[in-house]
Amino acid sequence: MADVAREAAVSKTTASDALRGHGRVSGATRDAVEAAALRLGYSPNRNARSLRTSVTETVALHIPEVLTSAEYYMSFVFGVTEQATRAGLNVTMISSGHLPHRGALPQVDGLVLCDPMAGDPVVEALMNSGLPVVTAERYVGDKESTGVVCSDHETTTVELLDHLRDMGAVRPALLASDSTAERAATVLDTYRRWCVRNGLPDTVHKAPFGSPPEVPRAEVARMLAGSPETDAVVCAADGAAVTVLPEIRAAGRTVGKDLLLASCVDSTTMRLSDPPITAIDLRPRDMGAECARLLCDILSGRSPRGTVRSLPITLNTRASTGLPRP
Amino acid sequence: MADVAREAAVSKTTASDALRGHGRVSGATRDAVEAAALRLGYSPNRNARSLRTSVTETVALHIPEVLTSAEYYMSFVFGVTEQATRAGLNVTMISSGHLPHRGALPQVDGLVLCDPMAGDPVVEALMNSGLPVVTAERYVGDKESTGVVCSDHETTTVELLDHLRDMGAVRPALLASDSTAERAATVLDTYRRWCVRNGLPDTVHKAPFGSPPEVPRAEVARMLAGSPETDAVVCAADGAAVTVLPEIRAAGRTVGKDLLLASCVDSTTMRLSDPPITAIDLRPRDMGAECARLLCDILSGRSPRGTVRSLPITLNTRASTGLPRP
Incomplete structure (x- = not known):
């Protein structure tokens, strides 16, 4: 720490405060101290911090x-x-x-x-x-x-389904994930309860979690063939909504017009898809x-x-x- | 280690060999020892290994x-x-x-x-x-x-460019990356030398490394407007080839027919794009x-x-x- 203080031309107290985020240290001083610490390879890990139970840091x-x-x-x-x-x-x-x-x-x-x-x-x-x-x-x-x-996936899933209904969908289907993570079950339950509440039949197809993208593709093809009244598809699995676009086109449907499409997981791919895909930003x-x-x-x-x-x-x-x- | 051996019902030597990958241990025994170690939370990190200079492991x-x-x-x-x-x-x-x-x-x-x-x-x-x-x-x-x-990005880039030529392209353009990583420079140099060797003019547009995908999109639009003779586009940056598809369509071009498109980085997105995009698998x-x-x-x-x-x-x-x- 003494070396860092010298290198940054500040007092030891200031250097310590800057590195620990304590005290009143200007942004410029903190930058200078951090740069000095970086140059010297100083690691704060060995220093006293407030972790009561920390052993390995x-x-x-x-x-x-x-x-x-x-x-x-x-x-x-x-x-x-x-x-x-x-x-x-x-x-x-x-x-x-x-x-x-x-x-x-x-x-x-x-x-x-x-x-x-x-x-x-x-x-x-x-x-x-x-x-x-x-x-x-x-x-x-x-x-x-x-x-x-x-x-709160329940509230956001309801918001998504309400949005589809507001945009004219009367037969939204779910391409669910069978992941044993909590979100997959919440999305599926919420969709089913939403359908009951809105007096609509549900259409659920499942793609195993982590399956290659060919699987959701094939499921959507089956869905559109078996339930041609489907006018909106919600894809629960990350990435699936983009990968099913060719199948939707092959079925003679137009995304955003006679078939609405949405993803439960947003990503750069959803944002840049053609057309861009409505999605939930999980941050x-x-x-x-x-x-x-x-x-x-x-x-x-x-x-x-x-x-x-x-x-x-x-x-x-x-x-x-x-x-x-x- | 003694606890692990007891839990797996093997000798200490066998347990040790199994965990270190030494000696003759059957697959079933190794699985049993690994499972026992996992159950007991045994960590091999503290044990002697051959790292001469290891301190922190x-x-x-x-x-x-x-x-x-x-x-x-x-x-x-x-x-x-x-x-x-x-x-x-x-x-x-x-x-x-x-x-x-x-x-x-x-x-x-x-x-x-x-x-x-x-x-x-x-x-x-x-x-x-x-x-x-x-x-x-x-x-x-x-x-x-x-x-x-x-x-060997040079050889593979030449292979890609030769492939475009074999598929009929006579004016391939490069959407280069200005990354300071080595690969970006190799791809650009290789492209320029390939053009000279094949007696072709070069067309290079650049998108800054890590720039939002809107940037390569805009560059390709500019490229197709400014160099309409372009009949193939190679995208150096990861992901760019998929994001430029709408701009190519908007320019009235058809990928795979009057405009060939390739990526220097393969990914799930390239494989599942519509159409699927030729790309170099960097493994x-x-x-x-x-x-x-x-x-x-x-x-x-x-x-x-x-x-x-x-x-x-x-x-x-x-x-x-x-x-x-x-």
């Missing part, structure tokens, strides 16, 4: 290996890493692998699990590790996580950051075990669900 | 925060993590942030840098850390990395695994500093560059 991060959700998960990783780094914690990636490698559990203070799926042996081992675990969405297995950050980077923040708060005793925090999500309406009526 | 991983390349980078992360985990090493993510946070450098044995860009202050700090650094592709800044895994997961393997080999002294390894890449031809001629 490291948290582990587990995400499902599902490439169709790469943008969601990569954003989540960036969010966790940035927030943990700010708190002086390292982030260790846990390989979700197909089998756990040599049964290794890393030595960490706590865990962040993104979309933990019941039945995944790695997830089960991590949930049973005895370490504090924060999950993005609730874990639906038979173990409670120490903290949860979750979003994965903010979700990752909030999970890291909650884990830090639990580790430091600032938040109690069992804390549940909510991350707001929003519906982005685009041309795939038609133009607003005059 | 952790390697750090830095990737650029570019969401248009999310699938590439997420695959790379999975590859590094799986391979490092196999070798008993933890993988710590380094936030590439917009500014380094508090100048923190994690305490690790070595670093893997994916697509290190000259001029990125975090990358420069990591290159100057004095730690062993393996880079995916060469670092073009003024520092040598300890090890490099790279692919990001294998690239990540090979980087981790090389770093382990350098740390353990099995490979000398300065080792350069090659990762083969392949061209996937699809409908966007037309059907093969009879």
